Amino acid sequence: MKKLEEKPFAMIGVNCNNFDAKKLKAAVEKHNLNWRSFADQGAINEKWNSPPTPTYYVLDHKGVIRFKWVGAPGEKALDSALDKLIQEAEKDTKKPK
Amino acid sequence: MTHIGGILVLLLGLPVAARDEPQPAEQYKTLVKEFGVAAQGLWNATTDDERMKAAERVAKSTPQLLELAEKNPNEPFAFDALVQVITQELWLENNTLHPGFGKDSPSVRALAILTRDHIKSDKLSDATRRVQYGFRKECETFLRTVMEKSPHKEVQALACLRLAQFLSARLQRLDILKDKPELAKRYEGIFGKDYLEALQRQDRDKAIEEVEGLFEQAAEKYADVKQPFGGTVGERAKSELYEIRNLSVGKVAPDIDGEDQDGKRFKLSDYRGKVVLLYFWSEF
Numbered sequence: 001m002k003k004l005e006e007k008p009f010a011m012i013g014v015n016c017n018n019f020d021a022k023k024l025k026a027a028v029e030k031h032n033l034n035w036r037s038f039a040d041q042g043a044i045n046e047k048w049n050s051p052p053t054p055t056y057y058v059l060d061h062k063g064v065i066r067f068k069w070v071g072a073p074g075e076k077a078l079d080s081a082l083d084k085l086i087q088e089a090e091k092d093t094k095k096p097k
Numbered sequence: 098m099t100h101i102g103g104i105l106v107l108l109l110g111l112p113v114a115a116r117d118e119p120q121p122a123e124q125y126k127t128l129v130k131e132f133g134v135a136a137q138g139l140w141n142a143t144t145d146d147e148r149m150k151a152a153e154r155v156a157k158s159t160p161q162l163l164e165l166a167e168k169n170p171n172e173p174f175a176f177d178a179l180v181q182v183i184t185q186e187l188w189l190e191n192n193t194l195h196p197g198f199g200k201d202s203p204s205v206r207a208l209a210i211l212t213r214d215h216i217k218s219d220k221l222s223d224a225t226r227r228v229q230y231g232f233r234k235e236c237e238t239f240l241r242t243v244m245e246k247s248p249h250k251e252v253q254a255l256a257c258l259r260l261a262q263f264l265s266a267r268l269q270r271l272d273i274l275k276d277k278p279e280l281a282k283r284y285e286g287i288f289g290k291d292y293l294e295a296l297q298r299q300d301r302d303k304a305i306e307e308v309e310g311l312f313e314q315a316a317e318k319y320a321d322v323k324q325p326f327g328g329t330v331g332e333r334a335k336s337e338l339y340e341i342r343n344l345s346v347g348k349v350a351p352d353i354d355g356e357d358q359d360g361k362r363f364k365l366s367d368y369r370g371k372v373v374l375l376y377f378w379s380e381f
Contacts, residue, residue, distance in 0.1 A: 008372060012365065012375055021356045022360075036357050038355040039358065049339060057350065058374055063373075065346050065347065065350050
């Protein structure tokens with residue numbers, strides 16, 4: 001994931017343990033997680049149909065769901081999905097206005 | 098001495114011979130156990146060779162189960178054995194690399210017998226629960242027939258819900274096959290090239306419309322029917338509809354507004370312009 005630092009990309013977690021921010025912080029530090037996560041006490045899960053964990057959604061730069069995996073998709077599938085959408089995003093921003 | 102010995106052998110011989118061939122109900126139990134052992138074997142397997150061995154054990158016992166059910170149609174276990182045939186073949190399809198049974202699919206035969214002999218059974222939901230995870234045309238036909246012909250409202254309701262889930266999962270699998278030529282080849286081998294091509298030619302939007310219609314029907318007509326593992330058919334159908342309409346590929350992601358680990362408020366939509374990997378995780 002390191003190589004994506006310069007790219008129009010972000011990884012955002014939704015924690016599904018019903019933690020408040022403080023408890024989430026402790027978990028993030030304990031497991032050395034380097035991404036930003038929402039602390040959820042149920043509202044987000046309700047809105048997203050309480051997916052089993054792990055579930056992965058990939059949204060394009062317009063906020064449209066383009067990929068969805070319940071369970072880990074494997075590095076290859078994830079990389080190729082992200083590459084494809086990042087290229088789309090970069091192409092879109094380079095367009096003359 | 099030899100004479101007496103001969104009589105003894107003769108007397109003992111009969112019960113021994115009868116014991117050699119266990120009763121059909123016993124054979125059924127043994128075969129079900131055999132599946133449990135093989136499934137555990139797959140779970141524990143660390144090499145492809147071990148995985149293949151587990152698959153072969155099940156591939157061997159599945160036609161045996163079918164034969165047992167067909168030879169003993171009036172035994173109480175016959176119904177369960179037919180469902181078990183379906184369970185095992187779908188297990189092979191979905192968990193192993195077994196190439197399928199070609200034209201002699203035991204599950205197709207089992208579905209035909211269930212339809213012919215057990216369509217009025219109030220236990221038929223045991224079968225639809227399995228069939229839901231299938232892919233072939235006969236699974237679809239079976240679910241449609243049960244929905245239409247079962248005299249039991251509960252059985253109809255679950256068949257309706259599961260038909261919608263079957264059709265929805267089949268569409269998702271077709272999408273996955275597009276990027277996985279090896280898997281597509283395996284599907285061709287098991288389910289037939291013609292069938293696969295016909296599915297790929299179908300109008301996707303129309304197919305989704307039908308899925309939505311079935312979930313709507315389940316939500317309205319069967320709202321209060323209980324599901325075997327909690328909740329009602331209505332609740333499940335509504336949640337599936339919500340998933341299709343808001344959380345499927347092609348839909349704008351519902352916004353999220355909340356706090357991060359530092360207590361800072363932010364929104365998912367703050368990241369418009371960037372590709373976002375949204376990861377639902379939990380600590381165990």
